[in-house]
Structure formats: C-alpha cells, structure tokens
Amino acid sequence: MKILAIDSSGLVASVAVVEDDITIAEYTVNYKKTHSQTLLPMLDELKHMTALDLHTIDAVAVAAGPGSFTGLRIGSATAKGLGLALDIPIIPVPTVDALAYNLYGSDRLICPVMDARRDQVYTGLYVFRKAAGQGEGYSMCTVEKQCAVDISQIVERINELGQETVFLGDGVSVYREQIADRIQVDYSFAPACCNRQRASCVAALGMLLYSNGIAETAADHAPDYLRLSQAERERAEKGIRQ
C-alpha cells in the first residue's frame, strides 16, 4: 500500500510518501514560512525527486487534529483536493497519536505536548506493548486519549501513573519549566531526530488505522479540532449562564 501523508498541524510542515514499510521520501520543514506557501511546493519537490506517479497512491493520510486551526485546514484542504482529483480516500490520523508514534518501541510512558495557547496543551499518554510472538511488532496503546488540558493536569496524571515519561512536541520548549516544577517521576525530553511531527509517522500509523477499517471519503473528511470556535464557546457559556 502506498500512502501520501501530510502534517501541517503545528509549526512543522511535513509531507511523505510511504510504501508498506519503506519511506520513499519525506520532506520536513520547521521554518517560519506559512504552511500555505510551503506544503504544495514540498509535495511537488518530492514528486519530482522520486519520479512519483500520483496515480499509484492508494490513500492520503493527514494529521487531522488537534493543532493550529488554520494549519489543520491547510493540510485537510490539500488532502481533500488530492482525494478529489485522484479519487482516493483520506485516512484521518489523530495528531497527538502520530506524534507519539515517533517513539515506537519505547518502554516508557510517552507524552506528546503541543502548545494549544490559552495556557493549554494538546496532549495524551501512550505506551508501546510488545506482541507475544518472536519478531512480532509493538502496538501503541492509548493511556490517555488526545485532549486539550492545562499542563498541570497531564503532569498530575503522569504522577498518578508513577511511570518514567518521555516528553516530545513543540509544547516542550514552552512548558519545560512547568513540567520540571511539578513532575514527581523520572522523565526526559526526546531529541531533535524524533521530537516533532513527521509525515512518515502519520503514514505508518495511517496504514495501521486503514487496516482496521479507518478511512473516509475526501468529501466527508474534516479536521477534528478538539475545540469549539471562540464564538461558539462564548455563545454556549452565555446559554449556561442564562
């Protein structure tokens, strides 16, 4: 199976083409230019560099949220345009899950942290469990589903679990001190090679999801923001007060 993957959920823009267990190409940029200017030129470069025939792509996997609302939509709209033109499905991959998948095989608790503004983080907790047989792979298990919470809440949960934890994600630089202040277990931060969104992770996890029947038509796909818009939130709060 050949998957084209996109992640523009955070500061990183990343695209990849993965066929079964081989990453044919991956292009990841963490630079201040807007995703709208970088994403398609990156895909175009990747296509030329690998003489990619787009019609051999079976599905588009996209980091489908949470993340920057605009970033998510740039990724999703790109995926939808590709899906429409190539008549292929979209695999929506939860952003935080894909971020955790960077640390495949780790025997520690994994805590991706994305800056969600408004003093919150998009986060979750994951562990990898080895399947029984010799040579069998690990499967990623969700301890806490991806969510938008205060950093203190997720650190408290880690303290409750009492397991050594590896943090990663663009929220680490923002919340490093707050994590250090509150955490009661041994912990560390993942290094540069595997601490940000990567489209190859979106593709690899996407392939697993696809084999479990998770895919949608390009027309039906929309990001999962995990948050209402400000106007909807305020309207709902007003409703409660009245």
Next chain:
Amino acid sequence: METKQDVLILAIESSCDETAAAVVKNGRDVLSNVISSQIELHTLYGGVVPEIASRKHIEKINQVIGESLREAGVALNEITAIAVTYGPGLVGALLVGVSAAKAISFATEKPLIGVHHIEGHISANFIENKELEPPFVCLVVSGGHTHLVVVKDYGEYEILGCTRDDAAGEAFDKVARTIGLGYPGGPKIDRLSKEGDPDAIRFPRARVDGSDYDFSFSGLKSAVLNYLNSCGMKGIEVNRADVAASFQKAVIDVLVEHSLNAVKEYGFDKFAIAGGVASNSSLRAAFETECARREIAFYHPSPVFCTDNAAMIGVAGYYEYIKGTRSGYDLNAIPNLRLGER
C-alpha cells in the same frame, strides 16, 4: 485546419461565507454555478464569524466542487485550468479554497490561476451581457468593499475611489442592527424601505475632502444613531420604514453621483455595478433612471451573480488565463489584496 478548443475553467470561491464552485466555458458561458451559503449559521451571531466560516468551508468544499462538475457535465480531466479566489477576504476562509485548488491543480497538472475577488465581481457583468466589453466604469458595492473602478481592459483596472471607512454594505448591516432588523441588513433595509418615505429624514450625503470619488459612510451611520437617540430622548416614536428609506436614499445618492460623475469625466458611455449591494432594488432603479437620462448604457448582474459566487471567478479566471497569468504552488491567501496587484 486547427479547431479552436473550448477553454473550460473550474472556479472556486471561499473568501467569506459562501462555499462556491462553477464551471465556465470560454469566459462567458456559465455551465454550472453551485453555492453553499452559510448565512443562517452566521445569523445566530449577528455577522460572519471567521472561524465558523472556515470550518464550514472545509466541510463543504468537495461536495460543492463535485456538484459543479456534475451539473456542468464535465469531467475533471476535461477542465483547462483551475481558478481560485486568493484575496481579499477572510484569510482562514480563503485558505480552504486556495489549498484545495492548489492540490487539484497539482494532482491533475492543470494550470492554476489566482483571481482577485473584486475582479470576479466586476467580471460577473460579462456573464449576461455578452456585448459588454471594456472600457467602462464599474461601481463595486458589497459588505466588504466600495470601489469605483475604470475597467480599462480585461484584467486592467484603475481605482478611482474607495471607502475611507465602512463599506456600503457594512453601513447597511450596522444601521439594520440599530433599528432592530438583524442580519443581513441589506435585503432587510431594501424591503422595509419600500414602505417608508425616503425624504422623511434628511441624512447627510458624505463627501471626502480633496477626493471626488472616495466614499465615507461612518458619518451617515452616526447620523442615523443620533437621530434615533434624539427621538428616544424626545419621546418621539420612530418610523423604522422612514429611517430605512431615508438612510438608503442617502447612500444611493452618493453612489450615483460619484459614479456618474466619473463616467462623464472619463468620457465613457458604459457603466456597470457589481457586488452584493448591487442587487438592492432601489439602487438599481436609481441607476437605471439616471443612466437613461444621461444616455449611458447601464449594466448589472442578476442577483445570483451579485452576491459571492464562483461563476464570476471563472469569468475573471478565463481572461487571466488568456493573458497568460499562472500562479505557482506557493500561492497564498492575501486578505487585503489590492485590485490590480498580483
């Protein structure tokens, strides 16, 4: 003998609160024009909420594009080029159309053409008026724009004037809110005005010092507010229909005077209106009367081509395509894009 190939433009528009797609043949023939309006959703909030608009666009965009192709009876691979609005407008909303259009262009290897939203509105006049060709003067009036423009040639514009503060449509919305009509204000004021006396209250006709063709509507809006306040203080019951009609007349008088002065000064015999407010019945009637009196040919699109739509983007996109305009995959949404800039 070489046969001339039809040029089929797939056009996408998502600059504000309508998700729209259309297929246009040879610049003048609208084969389909699909619009998914979000107006009811935004009515809850008394105006367009950018984040909600953007979210709706992404939910609808593929259905709308698919329907536009089906209605036109055209397969995606038969399309010549993809045109998309890239500004001005709400950046988050624009980005949905721009990103989807770029991906479709990339996957189909069809040329991509970024189109200016206002250029689209002006070009809407070409759809039903096959004989209309530049040069002419065009007044673009909508919720976000008030521009008086000389259309020198296809895709070539000289901006004579624009609003210094509120757009004409914005003034309609704000006044409608203050007299309790709700959103969207334009059609509601238009309707209520028919029951009122346009000369009942003398609201100011605003001029901008040192500029014959610029507009200003915030003073008029304040005058309406002051009038309502003073009525309230004096205990006089307000006749809302008279307020609506008198306010509308004040807007129209200024629009007509500025526009037709420009037509005269530049020596043209053609004038067109465009944009959402161009579907206002009193505005049309006023221009019709005044243009007839001055022997100026008056053009206006049907209401469906006045409000935001993709057919107009397809028309503008066609003329840009013919001129050789092509956009790269780095095309970005530009919320404050100026007419005539690329």
